[in-house]
Amino acid sequence: MDSNANIIVHEVGPRDGLQNEAERLSVSARLELILALAAAGLPRIEVGSFVRPEWIPQLADTGELVRQLLAQKLPAGLRMSALVPNRTGLARAVECGLREVAVFMSASESHNQKNTNKSIADSLREFEQLIPEARKQGVTVRGYVSCVWGCPFEGPVDPKRALEIGRRLVSFGAEEISLGDTIGVGNPRQTREIVSLFLGGDAAGPGIPAGKLALHMHDTHGTALANCLVAYELGIRIFDAAVGGTGGCPYAPGAAGNLATEDLVSMFTEMGIGSGVDLERLFEAGAVAQRHIGHALTGRRLQAAFGRRAKLAVARAAT
Amino acid sequence: MDSNANIIVHEVGPRDGLQNEAERLSVSARLELILALAAAGLPRIEVGSFVRPEWIPQLADTGELVRQLLAQKLPAGLRMSALVPNRTGLARAVECGLREVAVFMSASESHNQKNTNKSIADSLREFEQLIPEARKQGVTVRGYVSCVWGCPFEGPVDPKRALEIGRRLVSFGAEEISLGDTIGVGNPRQTREIVSLFLGGDAAGPGIPAGKLALHMHDTHGTALANCLVAYELGIRIFDAAVGGTGGCPYAPGAAGNLATEDLVSMFTEMGIGSGVDLERLFEAGAVAQRHIGHALTGRRLQAAFGRRAKLAVARAAT
Numbered sequence: 001m002d003s004n005a006n007i008i009v010h011e012v013g014p015r016d017g018l019q020n021e022a023e024r025l026s027v028s029a030r031l032e033l034i035l036a037l038a039a040a041g042l043p044r045i046e047v048g049s050f051v052r053p054e055w056i057p058q059l060a061d062t063g064e065l066v067r068q069l070l071a072q073k074l075p076a077g078l079r080m081s082a083l084v085p086n087r088t089g090l091a092r093a094v095e096c097g098l099r100e101v102a103v104f105m106s107a108s109e110s111h112n113q114k115n116t117n118k119s120i121a122d123s124l125r126e127f128e129q130l131i132p133e134a135r136k137q138g139v140t141v142r143g144y145v146s147c148v149w150g151c152p153f154e155g156p157v158d159p160k161r162a163l164e165i166g167r168r169l170v171s172f173g174a175e176e177i178s179l180g181d182t183i184g185v186g187n188p189r190q191t192r193e194i195v196s197l198f199l200g201g202d203a204a205g206p207g208i209p210a211g212k213l214a215l216h217m218h219d220t221h222g223t224a225l226a227n228c229l230v231a232y233e234l235g236i237r238i239f240d241a242a243v244g245g246t247g248g249c250p251y252a253p254g255a256a257g258n259l260a261t262e263d264l265v266s267m268f269t270e271m272g273i274g275s276g277v278d279l280e281r282l283f284e285a286g287a288v289a290q291r292h293i294g295h296a297l298t299g300r301r302l303q304a305a306f307g308r309r310a311k312l313a314v315a316r317a318a319t
Numbered sequence: 320m321d322s323n324a325n326i327i328v329h330e331v332g333p334r335d336g337l338q339n340e341a342e343r344l345s346v347s348a349r350l351e352l353i354l355a356l357a358a359a360g361l362p363r364i365e366v367g368s369f370v371r372p373e374w375i376p377q378l379a380d381t382g383e384l385v386r387q388l389l390a391q392k393l394p395a396g397l398r399m400s401a402l403v404p405n406r407t408g409l410a411r412a413v414e415c416g417l418r419e420v421a422v423f424m425s426a427s428e429s430h431n432q433k434n435t436n437k438s439i440a441d442s443l444r445e446f447e448q449l450i451p452e453a454r455k456q457g458v459t460v461r462g463y464v465s466c467v468w469g470c471p472f473e474g475p476v477d478p479k480r481a482l483e484i485g486r487r488l489v490s491f492g493a494e495e496i497s498l499g500d501t502i503g504v505g506n507p508r509q510t511r512e513i514v515s516l517f518l519g520g521d522a523a524g525p526g527i528p529a530g531k532l533a534l535h536m537h538d539t540h541g542t543a544l545a546n547c548l549v550a551y552e553l554g555i556r557i558f559d560a561a562v563g564g565t566g567g568c569p570y571a572p573g574a575a576g577n578l579a580t581e582d583l584v585s586m587f588t589e590m591g592i593g594s595g596v597d598l599e600r601l602f603e604a605g606a607v608a609q610r611h612i613g614h615a616l617t618g619r620r621l622q623a624a625f626g627r628r629a630k631l632a633v634a635r636a637a638t
Contacts, residue, residue, distance in 0.1 A: 222619035300541035
């Protein structure tokens with residue numbers, strides 16, 4: 001198979017998933033989950049965040065978690081990263097032994113303000129210093145641009161604004177830009193327009209090569225897979241997803257889960273497009289996540305797998 | 320807008336949805352649901368089934384339901400139909416005043432046997448008589464071919480076998496063939512192959528024009544919308560869906576719901592492709608369905624709408 005046909009799954013469940021779940025997992029539960037995800041063959045896992053624990057108590061003790069993780073026997077080549085809000089966070093991540101970090105900002109001014117307490121201009125000023133500083137230490141930086149498909153406060157967002165931010169982050173030295181449909185409302189026509197714009201550029205400047213772009217979809221309206229399909233056809237190969245669709249429960253007001261990793265891996269695998277992920281072991285990781293989080297996760301493929309197992313167990317008990 | 324860009328939604332919730340729900344709805348509850356669906360602008364509603372009530376108790380009294388429905392003031396142009404297993408069922412449907420029926424069979428021999436207690440050859444023999452008999456009375460017949468994407472007993476199904484069945488049903492006088500992913504496991508590559516085969520034909524005979532083909536997807540693996548998108552791009556315009564994704568709960572072993580009507584309508588509407596359905600009124604119908612069925616329905620767009628409303632209500636109460 002043409003290896004450029006394959007996708008790369010960037011697992012964000014232990015970070016973007018858990019930070020939006022009501023249940024706060026212990027460091028040992030998070031460790032167990034991450035090891036299960038690594039055992040499933042996921043090539044990249046975002047393990048936590050170095051934002052202040054008052055802001056996101058679910059991800060407190062990420063430093064301790066990383067130390068424990070790095071003491072484990074991990075699959076060769078596994079890439080682990082964590083979110084850092086600023087240079088203090090970067091220093092803490094590096095101190096714990098991480099070699100990859102991610103910074104985040106929004107394409108919407110009001111979302112950036114509410115989410116990071118900074119203007120877009122101030123975020124860019126921070127990252128203009130942070131990214132080169134990280135690179136000087138050999139640390140790879142991923143840049144999240146959120147609300148590209150729409151903002152919960154402003155509604156539609158001009159994708160050229162998002163592209164300009166992406167270009168700036170790349171110019172500072174970011175290795176990859178992850179484009180987020182933070183509220184999960186994107187439709188395939190819009191995805192085609194956004195991805196084409198990012199690849200082709202606009203009057204203000206060039207595009208960003210497909211190899212430096214990732215798609216980060218939430219599944220509020222059920223369109224995440226259709227959006228990934230369209231992006232794949234345009235050349236995108238890196239997709240973010242969260243085990244079980246963690247990060248929001250459809251039965252909780254306004255909450256929006258991430259695209260479920262099993263849904264993503266399953267669809268592409270069945271299309272003959274590889275990801276290196278073992279789906280059965282991914283279901284095991286999903287079972288770990290569901291057990292610790294304490295409610296049924298929303299990923300469809302995962303629940304179908306659980307259902308089939310339950311049926312088999314009943315059939316076995318009956319014989 | 321080019322009207323050939325628009326889609327036609329064939330609502331199957333009151334039939335395919337309810338027949339797979341554990342809760343049995345009263346005739347008056349089914350009536351309320353169908354009227355709410357009609358009020359949302361759905362152009363076609365499959366209201367029930369004339370199979371024997373011992374087989375599907377959920378759809379008992381479809382005759383009484385149809386009589387009550389036809390006594391209501393209904394939107395002009397609304398097309399209502401019911402499933403009929405044989406000529407006795409056809410006679411009952413006509414007697415109640417229906418002018419459209421649907422027959423069903425499977426592309427998989429074992430599924431056809433288990434589902435209809437007949438071989439594929441026997442089903443075809445029955446419909447070779449039933450369809451012309453219906454047409455003689457001015458009754459339109461839709462033909463369901465299920466398990467086209469795979470069979471719960473046999474696994475993969477040869478799509479050429481399904482095409483041959485579809486061609487036979489069309490030759491008997493069926494107005495439309497609805498291709499079913501009965502277990503909801505289809506992937507977009509497979510959908511492209513199946514739809515292309517149905518449109519283009521094979522060595523054994525011609526294809527079937529897009530205007531005579533519908534897609535009937537279940538959403539077990541979360542791929543239903545991606546599959547509809549691919550089929551739309553190939554020219555398919557008629558899509559089956561069920562209010563709220565009724566027909567199965569992901570938290571029940573092995574159950575697989577239909578594609579949710581709100582998910583389908585929402586995605587295409589946001590792509591600028593019309594369906595004539597009012598999404599807000601469709602959510603109202605979803606609320607009716609959820610109230611009567613008694614558990615949270617699985618449609619993502621519907622639950623997102625409920626979540627937003629709950630949030631608004633909280634915000635209003637707080638001011």
